[in-house]
Every structure is written in structure tokens, then in C-alpha cells.
Amino acid sequence: MAMKVKEVAELASISVRTLHHYDEIGLLTPDEVTSAGYRLYSDANLEMLQQILFFKELDFSLKDIKSIITNPSFDREEALNMHRRILLEKRQRLDHMIATIDRSVLHMRGEIHMTTKEQFEGFDFSENPYEQEARERWGDQVVDEANRKLQNKSAREQKAVSDEMNEIYTRLAKLRHTDPASDEAQEGITEWYTRLNNMGSYSPEAFRGLGQMYVDDERFTRNIDQFGKGLALFMRDAMAVFADRKS
Template identity: 70%
Template structure:
């Protein structure tokens, strides 16, 4: 199959398939004399596997590493995907049930306990942890987790409130220039907060790289932009300017 046929079949863009080829994630079986990429049935099976991993938020670098291992077993991987997706479905079903009950509770037809209001929520797993390990290594993430675990619930709550206050302050400035004195003073508070509370030290370069991730990863963008649309991009620009202008 030609690249356009594969793209139409799967529902992804031709550009995505070109990117997978360029990074060595999915090489077409052959290229025609006219330069067309030609995909085999085996290529399609590999693509299916890639998209299952992607659905579970695995970064492309990690997917490539996994599927290229000599010990990689496609059937075992499919069983893994199924297990995780079933767990996700059960949690989503539970949250939908909680929403339905909450609506009825608001109507006055049923009474919910405080515990029932939060059925289905699970914050024991950090969805960003795997990617953090990929970018900065296990030691940095383990230090961060250990630092959080050492805090009391009151200390964790206070840290969360301080973090939200900084986000709100930055959100109020997001329509100004990132290099303005006000924006730079606010972003400096964010830099100090991270280095004082997370348990690891961010160099200026790492701080700048973190800002890039706020925009590159839509999960971070969505979370940050809850405080104000465009905040993630504003923070990225302000963090880059801060890092570049505070190097010794």
C-alpha cells in the first residue's frame, strides 16, 4: 500500500507516516522506482502496535526502543494493551456513574456521601512520570517523589496553594510581554518555587527545556491553560528569556 492509502485506512496524516519513517520508527517495506513508500502487511501490524502504545501515552522514542528489542513479543504486548485499556475503561465507567449520581443528587432525588462524590478519581499515578524519567532519568524523579512523600498533608496542601497562586499571577500577566519586568519577576518566583519544593535542582537550561515541554506536550498545555488560555506559551517564552538572561 502507498503512504496515502495507509494514511486514509488508519486515519492519520501522511506527514505522520513520513515522520515515523524519518525517525526510524516505521520504515516502509520498500520504495518504488518513482520514490513512493510501499507498506507491507507486516508494516501495518507494526503500525497498529505503535498506535496502541501511543494511545497509552508512550513517547515515540520509548515505543521505538520497545518494538526494536529482540525479546519483543507482539502477542504479549497486545495483552498488555488490553489490560491497561480495560482498567482505564473501568475507571471511566466509574467516573461516569459518579457524574450521573451527582446530577441526581443536585436534583434532590438521591443523597450522596462525600466519599461517593469522589468515586473513580485516582491521583496515585502521575501520568507525566514516565516521560519525566525519559527526559531526566530515574534519580531526579525518585528524588522528587521522595521529597513529596516526606511532606505532611498540610505541607503538600500549602505547596499546592503556593503553586496555584504563582500560576494565577502569571495568568494575569499573560497578555503582557514575556520579557517585561513584571513577567520576569513572576517567572523568577516559579523558578525559585521549583528549586525549593520539587526536591531536584533545575539548571537554567533545564528550566528553559521545561518551558518548551509546556507547549510541546498537549497534556501540560491543557493543564496549565486551565488558569488562562495561552498561559503555557507565555510561560515558555518567559522561562526562555529568564534562562538566557541570567546565565553567568
């Protein structure tokens, strides 16, 4: 039986606006539209929506999802099996991290002892979920150069890079309630610009675009704001000031 857009939104726990957007970009077009303009979704539409939401859960962009599900070779059962496999791997990784958190609490209380290696069990940043989006925005050259520089480093050097970036995030988080154009803020954001260019090749405008992504993409916002709520927005503004002064 066909379902109206509000019914589908409630069923899938998404907004009506989201469904309208999917229709507008050709990602999910309802099989029927009444003379009054009401969208009616068929069972096949609901099956496709399920696929879209699974892909979104795995951080695929809407552009990539559309490319995948509109491909003539797309196999729904094969995709579901892939979703299941990846989600099981994700669950295993999250379970491991939760166990590390529980042990860390006991370690802080002095009830057990954890080695430094045990404190970081469950973390795996060997793959960058934002790499494809970076390629689409700035081209392969910037990303390939960053990967090449990082891959040429030893594991110890790569950890040192990660630690340095986290230190910059921490210092910027302490400034996030100040004026992004202040000397202190710009000194910190210049350090961030220099750090990024040690890994790749970012023009001031690309740097500005990256800052905007920190706010536009909730995945970036969520990760950056772990260092302090509002840090992503502060960095966006500070990076824009930096780019303006370099232009």
C-alpha cells in the same frame, strides 16, 4: 495486498507526514519502496503500525515505542493483552470521573449533597506519566530528588503542594495576555521556579527546557491550558525570560 502511504494514512486516521516521520526515524519502515520512490506497506507493516498507535494512546514516547517493538523478545499478542488491560483500567477511571461530574452538576443545582471526598472521586495522580521523559531530559538525580521530597510528605502535605501549584497556575492564567517580561509576570514565574525547586533541583536552563516542553508536548499543553487557553505558551516565554536574566 500492499498499500500506498496515502491509503495507510486514511485507514489509520493519521497524516502522511506522520508515516514519513516514522520511516525517517526507523520506527516503521515499509517493506517495499518502488523505483519511483513510493512507499508500499505490507500486512506486517500495518500490524506494527497498530501496535505503535496503541502505545501512543498510552502516552509512550516514540523513542520508547521503538525500543520496545524492536526488542527481539517483543511479543505482539502479549503487548495487545497489556494494551487491553490498561485501556480497560483507563475506561473505568474515566467512567468514574464522568459520574463524579454528573453528581457535581446535581450538587451545584442543590438536588443532591456531595461530601468533599465524593467531589474528588475518580482522580488519581499518584503516578506521573511524564517521569520517564523528565529522566531522559534532565537525568535521574533531579527526578529522584523530587520524588524523595514528595514521598517524605504526608498525604495532607502532598495535597497542599498540589493545591499550591494549582493556585500558581490560576494566578499565572490571569496574566497570560500580558507581557511575559513584565514585573508582574516575572514575579509569578519566579514563584513557580521556587515551587519546583522545593521539590527538585532545577537550574535556570533546565527551567527554560521545561517551559519549552510545555509547548512541544501536547500532553503538557493540554493539561496546563485547562487553567486558561494560551497559558502554556505564556509560561514558556516567561520561563525563557527568567532564565535569560539569571544567566
